[in-house]
Amino acid sequence: MLRLYDHLSSGNGYKCRWLLTQLGLPFERVEMDIDTGETRTDAFLALNPNGRIPLLRLAPGDFLGESNAILRWLAEDTTFWPDNRRDKAAVLQWLFWEQYSHEPNIATARFWITHKVAMDPERIHALIVKREQGHAALKLMERHLTGRDWFVGQHATIADIALYAYTHVAEEGGFDLAPYPAIRDWLDRFAAQPNHIKITDAVGTPVPLADALTSEQRA
Amino acid sequence: MLRLYDHLSSGNGYKCRWLLTQLGLPFERVEMDIDTGETRTDAFLALNPNGRIPLLRLAPGDFLGESNAILRWLAEDTTFWPDNRRDKAAVLQWLFWEQYSHEPNIATARFWITHKVAMDPERIHALIVKREQGHAALKLMERHLTGRDWFVGQHATIADIALYAYTHVAEEGGFDLAPYPAIRDWLDRFAAQPNHIKITDAVGTPVPLADALTSEQRA
Structure with a gap:
C-alpha cells in the first residue's frame, strides 16, 4: 500500500492527500512533527536525504519526494493530467x-x-x-x-x-x-468537486511514526 | 523557428541554450538586459506575465516559461528524458x-x-x-x-x-x-559531452529585442 509521510497543516502534503483521496487510492498516512525535527532524524534522512515531507513510499525502499513530482506521478492516466x-x-x-x-x-x-x-x-x-x-x-x-x-x-x-x-x-x-x-x-x-477533502481532514490509514520507521528498516 | 528570450549570464537561460544546441535545433536568441527592466516592460509582460527569462516562443503567439518546463518540452523523445x-x-x-x-x-x-x-x-x-x-x-x-x-x-x-x-x-x-x-x-x-557549449557562448541567431517585440505584436 502507498504510504505518505505527511504533516496535516502542510499544503504540500495536502496536495498529495487530496489527489490520493480523489482517485480512491488506499494509503497509509504517517503524521510527522516538523517543529520538533522529526523530519531531520537519521532514520528519516535515510528515506529522504532532503529531510522534508511530503514523501510518498511507492514500494518498500522506494520513495518519491517533492510534492509536485508526487502529484505528477499519481495523476498518470487520470483526468488531472492533460492528454496533449x-x-x-x-x-x-x-x-x-x-x-x-x-x-x-x-x-x-x-x-x-x-x-x-x-x-x-x-x-x-x-x-x-x-x-x-x-x-x-x-x-x-x-x-x-x-x-x-x-x-x-x-x-x-x-x-x-x-x-x-x-x-x-x-x-x-x-x-x-x-x-x-x-x-x-x-x-x-x-x-465544489465531488469527494473534496479539507486540509484539516486526516484521511488515510494512520500509522505511528515509530512503527513506520521500524518497518522501513526491515525493508 | 524557435525563439529564446534570454540573458547570457543566466543559468536558467543556459539550460535551454545548452539543450537546443545539443539537439541541433535552429533557434533565434533575443538577449535581454535584466538589470534595466527589459523583462518588466508592458511589451514583454504581454508575452510572459511573469516577467522573466528564459521564455521560449514555440510558435507565433505561443510562449512557454519556466526553464525546467522548457527543458522537459525540448527533451521529448530524446535521450535526455528517460523512457521509463x-x-x-x-x-x-x-x-x-x-x-x-x-x-x-x-x-x-x-x-x-x-x-x-x-x-x-x-x-x-x-x-x-x-x-x-x-x-x-x-x-x-x-x-x-x-x-x-x-x-x-x-x-x-x-x-x-x-x-x-x-x-x-x-x-x-x-x-x-x-x-x-x-x-x-x-x-x-x-x-566532456560532445557539442558542449559554455554559459558565455552566445549561440543561436541573434535578434535585437526591438525587432523581436515588433514581430510579436504583428503575430
Whole structure:
C-alpha cells in the first residue's frame, strides 16, 4: 500500500492527500512533527536525504519526494493530467511557477505566522518582502483566471491542485483575498468537486511514526 | 523557428541554450538586459506575465516559461528524458528540488554578487542564510553523486542539465567546490559531452529585442 509521510497543516502534503483521496487510492498516512525535527532524524534522512515531507513510499525502499513530482506521478492516466503535449507543458510551467514564485512567499509567510516562529528584525524584513512577492503571485493568478474556470484546459488538473493548496489558506499568512474575485470563484469551484477533502481532514490509514520507521528498516 | 528570450549570464537561460544546441535545433536568441527592466516592460509582460527569462516562443503567439518546463518540452523523445515511468518521476523530483532548494540559494547569491546588487544589513543576513542553504544543497548532491555518474540512470538527463547550470558557476556566488569531489568529477563529465557549449557562448541567431517585440505584436 502507498504510504505518505505527511504533516496535516502542510499544503504540500495536502496536495498529495487530496489527489490520493480523489482517485480512491488506499494509503497509509504517517503524521510527522516538523517543529520538533522529526523530519531531520537519521532514520528519516535515510528515506529522504532532503529531510522534508511530503514523501510518498511507492514500494518498500522506494520513495518519491517533492510534492509536485508526487502529484505528477499519481495523476498518470487520470483526468488531472492533460492528454496533449502542449497542455502538459503548460501544467508543468504552473507547477514550477508554484514552487518558485508562490509557495516560498505565501506558504512560508503562513508557516512563520501559524507556527509562531520567532520574529527578529531580519525575519520581519523578509516577511515584508514575501508579502509583496506573494501579492504579485496572486495578481498573476487573478489575471490568468479572469475568464477561465481552470488553470489549463476545461477541467481541474494538477496545476489547480498545486495552486489551491496554499492559496485557499493564504489568509492564514496575512494575505487578504478580497481584491481577487476570480481567485475566490476558482477556490469555490475547486472545493465544489465531488469527494473534496479539507486540509484539516486526516484521511488515510494512520500509522505511528515509530512503527513506520521500524518497518522501513526491515525493508 | 524557435525563439529564446534570454540573458547570457543566466543559468536558467543556459539550460535551454545548452539543450537546443545539443539537439541541433535552429533557434533565434533575443538577449535581454535584466538589470534595466527589459523583462518588466508592458511589451514583454504581454508575452510572459511573469516577467522573466528564459521564455521560449514555440510558435507565433505561443510562449512557454519556466526553464525546467522548457527543458522537459525540448527533451521529448530524446535521450535526455528517460523512457521509463520511475526514472521520469526521479528526474522531475530533481527538477523541482533544483528550483526550490538549489537555485534560490546558489543562483541568487551569484546574482547579487556578479550583478553588484547593493548590500544593506538585511541582504547581508539573507546572503548568510543562502550560503548555508546552498552548501546544504551541494552536500546533498555530493552524497547522491558518490558512486553515480549521473543523477538518474546511466546517462545525462535534463536533471543533470538543470543542476549543471548553476553548480558549475557556484564559485561566482562564493561557494567553494573544493570539498565536493564527486560534484567536481560530475561537472567534468558533463562538460566532456560532445557539442558542449559554455554559459558565455552566445549561440543561436541573434535578434535585437526591438525587432523581436515588433514581430510579436504583428503575430
